[in-house]
Structures are given as structure tokens and as C-alpha cells.
Amino acid sequence: MEFKDIGEFGFIRRIQRGCLIRPEGVRLPIGDDAAAFIVPDGQVALVTTDLLVEGVHFLRNGTSPEDLGHKALAVNLSDIAAMGGTAREAFVSIAVPGDCALAYVEGIYRGMISLAGEFGVNILGGDTTGSRSDLIINVAVVGAVHEREMLRRGGARPGDCLFVTGAVGDSRAGLHLLRNRLPADSDAFMELLSAHHRPRPHLAEGRFLGKSGAVRAAIDISDGLSSDLVHVARASGLGVRIDAGRLPISENLKTFCRRFGFDAVDYALSGGEDYVLACTVDPTKAAAVAQAFMARFHHPLYHIGKMTSDGRMTVVQGGEVRPFPPAGWRHFSETEEL
Amino acid sequence: MEFKDIGEFGFIRRIQRGCLIRPEGVRLPIGDDAAAFIVPDGQVALVTTDLLVEGVHFLRNGTSPEDLGHKALAVNLSDIAAMGGTAREAFVSIAVPGDCALAYVEGIYRGMISLAGEFGVNILGGDTTGSRSDLIINVAVVGAVHEREMLRRGGARPGDCLFVTGAVGDSRAGLHLLRNRLPADSDAFMELLSAHHRPRPHLAEGRFLGKSGAVRAAIDISDGLSSDLVHVARASGLGVRIDAGRLPISENLKTFCRRFGFDAVDYALSGGEDYVLACTVDPTKAAAVAQAFMARFHHPLYHIGKMTSDGRMTVVQGGEVRPFPPAGWRHFSETEEL
Numbered sequence: 001m002e003f004k005d006i007g008e009f010g011f012i013r014r015i016q017r018g019c020l021i022r023p024e025g026v027r028l029p030i031g032d033d034a035a036a037f038i039v040p041d042g043q044v045a046l047v048t049t050d051l052l053v054e055g056v057h058f059l060r061n062g063t064s065p066e067d068l069g070h071k072a073l074a075v076n077l078s079d080i081a082a083m084g085g086t087a088r089e090a091f092v093s094i095a096v097p098g099d100c101a102l103a104y105v106e107g108i109y110r111g112m113i114s115l116a117g118e119f120g121v122n123i124l125g126g127d128t129t130g131s132r133s134d135l136i137i138n139v140a141v142v143g144a145v146h147e148r149e150m151l152r153r154g155g156a157r158p159g160d161c162l163f164v165t166g167a168v169g170d171s172r173a174g175l176h177l178l179r180n181r182l183p184a185d186s187d188a189f190m191e192l193l194s195a196h197h198r199p200r201p202h203l204a205e206g207r208f209l210g211k212s213g214a215v216r217a218a219i220d221i222s223d224g225l226s227s228d229l230v231h232v233a234r235a236s237g238l239g240v241r242i243d244a245g246r247l248p249i250s251e252n253l254k255t256f257c258r259r260f261g262f263d264a265v266d267y268a269l270s271g272g273e274d275y276v277l278a279c280t281v282d283p284t285k286a287a288a289v290a291q292a293f294m295a296r297f298h299h300p301l302y303h304i305g306k307m308t309s310d311g312r313m314t315v316v317q318g319g320e321v322r323p324f325p326p327a328g329w330r331h332f333s334e335t336e337e338l
Numbered sequence: 339m340e341f342k343d344i345g346e347f348g349f350i351r352r353i354q355r356g357c358l359i360r361p362e363g364v365r366l367p368i369g370d371d372a373a374a375f376i377v378p379d380g381q382v383a384l385v386t387t388d389l390l391v392e393g394v395h396f397l398r399n400g401t402s403p404e405d406l407g408h409k410a411l412a413v414n415l416s417d418i419a420a421m422g423g424t425a426r427e428a429f430v431s432i433a434v435p436g437d438c439a440l441a442y443v444e445g446i447y448r449g450m451i452s453l454a455g456e457f458g459v460n461i462l463g464g465d466t467t468g469s470r471s472d473l474i475i476n477v478a479v480v481g482a483v484h485e486r487e488m489l490r491r492g493g494a495r496p497g498d499c500l501f502v503t504g505a506v507g508d509s510r511a512g513l514h515l516l517r518n519r520l521p522a523d524s525d526a527f528m529e530l531l532s533a534h535h536r537p538r539p540h541l542a543e544g545r546f547l548g549k550s551g552a553v554r555a556a557i558d559i560s561d562g563l564s565s566d567l568v569h570v571a572r573a574s575g576l577g578v579r580i581d582a583g584r585l586p587i588s589e590n591l592k593t594f595c596r597r598f599g600f601d602a603v604d605y606a607l608s609g610g611e612d613y614v615l616a617c618t619v620d621p622t623k624a625a626a627v628a629q630a631f632m633a634r635f636h637h638p639l640y641h642i643g644k645m646t647s648d649g650r651m652t653v654v655q656g657g658e659v660r661p662f663p664p665a666g667w668r669h670f671s672e673t674e675e676l
Contacts, residue, residue: 027382031573032491033420033558034386034481039377044365047463048372049478051431055470082371093389093476125385131472132393138431138465138476140387143372153370220371235369 001102008128015106018113019123025088026122035124037089039144046150048079049140060100060135062178065107066114067197068137073112075222076141077119077201078275082220083152084210085145087203089124090116093138095131108137119203149210151218151279154235158309160216160280162240163290163301165205167250168225169264170195172271176260188252195252199275206277208296214285221274226324229278230313236280242269242305242324244317265317269324280307341434341443346466353444356451357461363426364460373462375427377482384488386417387478398473400516403442405535406475407449413560414479415457415539416613420558421490422548423483425541427462428454431476433469446475457541487548489556489617492573496647498554498618500578501628501639503543505588506563507602508533510609514598526590533590537613544615546634552623559612564662567616568651574618580607580643580662582655603655607662618645 003011016030027036039045052072054060073090080087092112096105109123116123121141174196176182177189184190202220209215217236219228225247229240247268257264281289286303293301305316315324341349354368365374377383390410392398411428418425430450434443447461454461459479512534514520515527522528540558547553555574557566563585567578585606595602619627624641631639643654653662 027485027488028490033417033556034384034423036382036384036421036483036485036488038382044374044376045383045480046372046374047427047429047478047480049429049431049463049465049476051433051465051467051474051476053433053467053469053474056433056468079371083374085372089385091385091387091478093387093478095389095391095394095474125387127387127389127476129389129391130394131391133471134469136389136391136433136474138387138389140385140429140431140478142383142385142480145374147365147374150365150374152366218371 002098003096003100003102003105004098004130006102011105011128015109021117021122022120026124029122030125035089035091037124042146043144044147044150046080046083046085046143046145047140048076049138050075051136051138053136054134063197065104066111069108069111070115070198072108072137072139073115074199074201074275076139077121077203078199078220078222080141080143081201081203081206082218082277083143083145084149084206084218085143086207087119087121087141087143089122089142091140092123092126094126095129095136097131097133097135100135119201145210151206151210151215153217153219153232156217156232156236156238156280156307158238158307159283160307161283161286161303162242162278162280162305162307163303164221164225164248164276164278165202165301166274166276167248167253168221168274168276169253169267169271170250171199171273172267173253173256188255191252192256196273199273201275202277205297208293209277209279212289212292214282214289215279216282218277218279221276221278222272224270224272225274225278226269226313232278232280233313236307239308239310239312239314240305241308242315244315246302246304248302269315339440340436341438341440342436342468344440349443349466353447359455359460360458364462367460368463373427373429375462380484381482382485382488384418384421384423384481384483385478386414387476388413389474389476391474392472401535403445404449404452407446408453408536410446410475410477411450411453412537412539412613414477415459415541416537416558416560418479418481419539419541419544420556420615421481421483422487422544422556423481424545425457425459425479425481427460427480429478430461430464432464433467433474435469435471435473438473457539483548489544489548489553491555491557491570494555494570494574494576494618494645496576496645497621498645499621499624499641500580500616500618500643500645501641502559502563502586502614502616503540503639504612504614505586505591506559506612506614507591507605507609508588509537509611510605511591511594526593529590530594534611537611539613540615543635546631547615547617550627550630552620552627553617554620556615556617559614559616560610562608562610563612563616564607564651570616570618571651574645577646577648577650577652578643579646580653582653584640584642586640607653
């Protein structure tokens with residue numbers, strides 16, 4: 001059955017049941033002119049939105065619909081995580097080409113609903129329409145945070161310790177396998193593919209960092225560590241110095257780089273779509289925060305460098321200091337992103 | 339210059355200055371992982387979103403970018419109006435094909451910012467990316483409303499008076515001119531085109547109705563009066579009876595229908611994209627509400643029929659009662675919507 005056979009309203013009736021995951025605080029779910037819900041007392045609302053376009057961000061025949069739905073929601077949850085917030089309500093707009101099977105669209109929702117359930121997020125509305133050729137998904141997520149716990153990109157100070165909440169580079173390695181149709185013939189490669197297809201938003205980690213009171217700036221790693229750190233540095237009027245030897249590089253990425261002769265540090269610095277968080281921490285509190293993080297999450301908050309007053313983006317590797325270019329995703333300067 | 343020449347971040351820097359229209363209550367505008375803002379004390383948040391796809395909802399070469407930007411925002415503001423709410427923050431996702439001129443995209447924002455300024459709405463974020471072929475715009479709007487003043491689709495009761503806040507059918511007439519490349523050779527036809535391109539969201543009217551305490555159900559007319567009234571009737575478990583003689587049909591639409599031999603009542607019932615509000619009102623309060631509306635807006639709240647307990651959708655015309663079909667927009671059952 002194709003999507004157009006049941007139409008917009010038929011489809012909404014099919015999917016709306018599973019979308020209300022946390023009814024408390026919801027005044028109107030899917031089905032009216034707008035959704036209505038409360039923002040918890042004393043908190044500010046956070047809103048982020050991401051648009052995924054077939055052929056630019058994903059290939060329909062190279063991505064399972066569940067993975068696509070997972071990722072479309074996960075990238076937005078990651079933005080809420082980077083603000084130190086709690087994700088609460090999601091809105092899904094989807095434009096479906098005439099040749100797209102109903103089962104594929106339902107699979108997208110299955111992937112989203114599964115992830116939404118994990119993080120207590122409701123799907124409260126959106127828009128469903130046709131498209132001439134490409135499948136388009138826009139997800140907007142509303143979160144909430146106490147203003148004093150909100151994490152901004154700016155606000156870093158010289159001497160702040162620079163941390164990341166997880167390994168970087170795995171997603172880019174997964175994308176390399178996908179793009180070059182290389183077989184995922186080991187657990188390591190399967191996990192790299194999974195890092196690319198099903199990133200885990202670091203919402204609990206973001207809440208922890210926001211509540212710590214010691215984090216001065218934070219961002220999620222979507223465009224690539226080096227690109228995203230440029231945003232933090234610019235917003236704070238500072239430079240960044242990364243210690244290459246401290247970058248968290250997974251065993252899977254090491255295996256991958258050995259096999260294909262790639263430089264793992266390069267993958268870690270410029271790989272995009274990791275969706276871990278980077279943050280700068282008051283150096284007098286950094287050790288305590290890192291220790292509490294380890295106790296809570298059972299892996300380190302990785303200390304990868306520091307913020308500097310010189311305005312330069314540098315990486316120290318083998319005693320040598322070199323500038324790093326913000327080489328990550330560029331939607332318009334690369335003609336083909338995938 | 340083409341859009342890809344300045345890239346996503348260059349474009350954001352160009353447009354962000356004009357986007358903060360009402361700084362009060364905004365904690366973080368465009369530029370961080372998410373926008374942050376307050377929802378006024380004691381009010382619930384409203385969110386609505388609409389996705390516009392080139393070739394389905396608009397033709398790039400048949401629409402000025404300012405009109406496209408105006409409409410993309412207006413259709414969302416209209417949904418907030420239909421809830422009785424105040425529109426506050428907008429989020430704009432846009433996917434731009436490589437051949438799209440930067441000037442066109444800037445024109446879209448000009449149209450949005452102009453309308454946003456009229457209604458005190460901020461543009462606080464969004465996403466900007468590439469597209470293989472079609473221009474895609476998704477707008478999400480956050481509003482707020484006191485829960486006791488919120489207008490739902492359900493909640494109508496048998497005997498409720500049915501009103502609309504303005505003329506219906508003009509937008510469809512404008513679309514007919516556009517589709518058939520007919521010259522807009524009179525003020526009447528220019529105004530019909532304008533009704534199609536630059537609908538005015540009835541936000542003040544929606545607030546008035548919400549505060550009246552007499553409105554039991556409301557919806558905005560986007561799919562067409564008959565289609566949208568089916569939503570109200572279904573949500574309330576009722577029927578609708580429309581008095582054709584009372585439909586507000588503009589002089590412009592009458593002129594248009596005389597010229598081309600169309601039935602103005604048919605245009606009024608099944609035309610889409612009028613973006614006026616329809617509401618059902620407690621019959622004991624209807625006269626007072628209509629009188630106050632006239633005093634405030636200097637034109638009638640048009641009394642077009644009533645809600646019935648028989649579950650039927652009927653129109654009375656020339657003493658005859660006939661069922662009306664929900665003939666409005668259908669994104670998937672029509673292969674070509676434009």
C-alpha cells in the first residue's frame with residue numbers, strides 16, 4: 001500500500017495512539033489546530049528543529065525507516081541535551097513522495113516512537129503532506145530547563161578545562177562504510193554503523209552537566225568536534241587547544257583506521273554526527289565534576305584540552321602544535337554530502 | 339549570488355538581526371543549540387507546524403519570495419489564532435536547492451519578518467540546509483494561552499450557533515486565476531490574488547473569541563469551510579447545518595463568479611486557504627458576542643448556521659436541504675495540488 005492510499009487524515013489516525021508517551025502536562029495532543037501543554041513552573045522553554053532531506057542527509061534505500069526515524073528525533077534531543085534541558089514534546093513534519101510505501105513511513109514513526117519512549121518525550125503534532133520526489137522530515141522538539149542550569153555556547157573562560165562526554169569519530173567511520181558499500185563484517189564495524197544510524201542523545205549527561213553549576217559552555221558534536229568547538233570559541237571570544245593524545249577514540253575506530261590506513265585523530269577531530277557533548281568547565285571544579293560524572297555514568301568525562309585566550313584553534317600531537325581547520329559537515333560547499 | 343556561496347552560517351549571520359522582534363521573555367535567540375524563552379506565567383504553550391513543498395504547495399516561479407515567506411508564517415499564526423492564543427516565537431527550517439538565488443531566500447525571510455513584526459512574533463531559530471531539487475520550508479510557531487480561554491475543535495453542542503470571522507472562497511478564486519494564468523486585470527482580481535498569497539491570520543479575532551467565554555469550538559479554515567467543519571462536527575459528535583444565503587461572499591468573489599460562470603456558494607463552501615476562523619457559540623450568548631465583535635472589528639461575525647444532533651452535514655439553499663461533501667484540499671488523493 002502506498003502512503004497516498006490512506007491520505008493525511010487516515011495516516012494521522014493510524015499513528016496517533018502511540019505518540020502520547022507522557023500524558024501529564026499535555027492539554028491537547030495530536031488532532032487540533034495546535035498542541036497545548038504546560039512548561040514546568042519556573043523553567044524556560046527550549047526549542048530546536050532539524051530538517052532532513054533525502055539525498056542530502058540520508059539515502060532512502062540505504063537506511064532502514066526505523067533508523068531514519070530514530071536519527072531524525074535523536075539529533076534534536078541532542079540539541080536539548082546540549083542546553084542542559086529535559087526533552088518533552090516533539091513535532092514531526094513529513095513530506096512523502098507518491099512512490100513511498102506506507103510501511104516505510106510507518107517504520108519512521110516506529111523508530112521515533114521507540115526513542116521517544118526511552119526519554120519520556122511525546123509526539124504531539126506535526127504536518128503530513130506530499131512531495132514531488134524527495135522524502136523530507138522536519139522534527140521540532142520542545143524542552144525545558146531551569147534558567148540557572150541552562151548551558152550556552154558562549155561563556156567559556158580562558159583556562160577552562162575542555163571535556164567531551166563520549167567517543168568521537170565513530171559515526172564518520174560508519175558513514176565511510178555506508179558510502180563505499182563496505183561489508184560490516186565484524187562486531188566492530190556493525191557498531192560503527194550503529195553509531196552513525198542510531199546515535200544516543202546525551203540527555204542525562206547534559207542534565208548532569210547543567211546541574212553541576214561548574215559548566216560554562218556546552219555544545220553537541222553534530223558538525224564534527226573541530227567545527228563545533230569553533231562555535232564555542234567564537235561565541236566566547238577565545239581559542240581552543242586540544243591534546244590529541246587525550247581524545248577518546250573507541251577500539252572500534254582504531255580497528256577501522258588500522259584496516260583502511262586512516263588517521264584516527266583526524267577522524268575524531270573532523271568526524272560529524274557523534275552527538276556527544278563538549279563542554280568547558282571551571283578548572284577549580286573540573287576534577288570534582290569528572291569524578292562525579294564517572295560515579296554516575298561509569299565511564300570518564302574525557303578531558304581533551306583547554307580554552308585559551310589567544311583565539312587560536314590548535315591541536316598538540318607528539319609535542320608539535322598545529323592549527324586545526326574546522327573540517328566537518330558543510331551542507332552547501334559540498335555538492336554531495338552523502 | 340547563489341545560496342550555497344555563503345553557506346548556512348553565513349546566511350544565518352545575514353538574517354538573524356531582524357528576527358528578534360520582541361526581546362522581552364527571550365533568553366536565547368538564534369545561534370545556540372536551541373532557543374530559550376519563557377511561556378508567560380499561568381499559560382499553556384501552543385505549538386503548530388506546517389511544511390510547504392515546492393510543486394505541491396507553491397510554484398517558485400509563480401510566487402514572489404515575500405509572498406511565500408508571508409504565507410509560510412501566516413498559516414501557522416492562523417492555527418494559533420484558532421486556539422484563541424497569542425503567537426510568540428517562530429522557527430523556520432528551509433532546504434534550498436543549489437540553483438536557488440540568495441536573493442530569493444532573503445526575500446522569503448523579508449516576507450516572514452514583515453508579518454512577524456505585525457504580530458509581535460520572534461523568529462528564534464530553525465535549520466538551513468541543502469536540497470536536491472525542491473525548495474522546502476517548514477515553520478513551527480509557539481504560542482501561549484490561558485487554559486480557560488483555549489479554543490478546541492471538539493466541545494460544540496447541538497443548537498450552537500455557527501459563525502465565521504470573514505469571507506470565504508476568495509483564496510480559491512485567486513488560485514484559479516494563478517493556475518490558469520488569467521490576468522489580474524481589475525482591483526477585484528488583484529484582491530483575490532492577494533487573498534491567496536497574503537492571507538491575514540485572525541489572531542486578534544481568535545483572542546476575542548477565546549476571551550468571550552461563549553465559544554465552544556473553533557477551527558481555522560485551511561482545507562475549505564466544508565472540510566474543516568467536518569473536523570469540528572466529528573470532534574464534537576454532531577452535525578452541521580449551513581444556511582447558504584448567510585455565507586459571507588465578497589463582492590470580489592461575486593464579480594469573479596459572474597465573469598467565469600462559477601457558483602459562488604460552491605466556492606465559499608469548498609475553497610481552501612481562507613484562514614478565517616469558524617466557531618460555534620452558546621446560543622444564549624451568540625447575539626451579545628456578535629454585537630461585541632462588530633463593535634471591536636467593524637464588520638460582522640457572520641452567523642452561517644448551527645450545530646445539529648443528527649450527525650449530518652447539510653446546507654440549506656433556496657428552501658432545499660442537501661448534504662455537502664467535504665471537498666477541499668487533499669494532499670494525496672489529488673496527484674497535483676497546484
